[in-house]
Amino acid sequence: MNWQVVWKRFVGCVGLGVIAIALMAMPVWATSAAEIPFPAGDSGVIDEGNVLSPITQSSLGRLLQEVAKKTGFNVHFVTVHRLDYGETPQTFVDTLFTEWFPDAAAQANQVIVALDTVTNGTAIRYGDAVAQTLSPETADSIVQETMRVPLRDGNYNQSVLDAGDRLSKVLQGEPDPGPPVIREVITEKTYKSKSETDDRSATIIVVMLLIAATVIPMVTYFIYQGSS
Structure with missing residues (x-):
């Protein structure tokens, strides 16, 4: 036995084990509501998730x-890369809402839309004055439908732009354009299903058996006649 080879393999395994333990022990950085800076302006975008282009x-x-100038409603879009363990986009935005606006008077005209870029989860929270214009059904549709369709393709920019456009129209009293229309693309099937293949195979077998049942007796008869 070559002990040098054994020793090298042992050291290599130990080294890999140490690296694996170190990687597992590395902290997974998460973002809490308390870490999100208060917006500098009345409305705006805070891209902590680093997924939105400057444009x-x-x-x-x-x-x-x-929207803020025309309606007095202040809308904030916030993206984060990872939430604390056990946190959901809704609990995050609820906490952030009360962190930024601690009382009902401060909350009345405020809207926060949150996006977690790890799960693509979305949520919204808004004050009582906004609720007179923005219904729960429309608010839910904006974050669950308008935002989610572009997110299926990883298009974060389009997601927030579409949500912002729809939200601005509703808050300004314009007709709600509604969620995006998803058109189902029907493609012509160019292959046979398993059931179709099985049916065809069964038909071929039956035809072959019928042919065999007809031909074999005839061949046997002629052989018998020829021998006699």
Whole structure:
């Protein structure tokens, strides 16, 4: 036995084990509501998840500022990369809402839309004055439908832009454009299903048996006649 080879393999295994333990022990950084900075303006975008382009942040920010000037409602979009253990987008946004706006008077005209980029989970929270214009059904549709359709393709920019556009129209009293229409693409099937294949195989077998049942007796008869 080559002990040098054995020793090298042993050291290699120990080294891999140490690396694996170190990787498992590394902390997974999460974002809590207390870590999100208070917005500098009345409305805007806080991209802690680092998924939005500067153009998107600028465009959405201008739209939200316009909504604030026309309606008095302040809308904030917040993205985070990872939530604390056991946290959901809804509990996160609820906590953030009360952190930023501690009483009913401060909360009245505020809206926060949150997006967790790890799970693509979305949530919304808003004050009592906003609730007179924004119904729970529409609010839920905005974050669960309008935002989720682009997120299926990983398009975070389109997700917040579509949500911001729809939300701005509703808050300004314009007709709700509704959620995006999902068109089902029907493609022509170019292959046979298992059942179709099985049916075809069974038909071939039956036909072959019928042919055999007809031909074999005839061949046997002619052989018998020829021998006699």
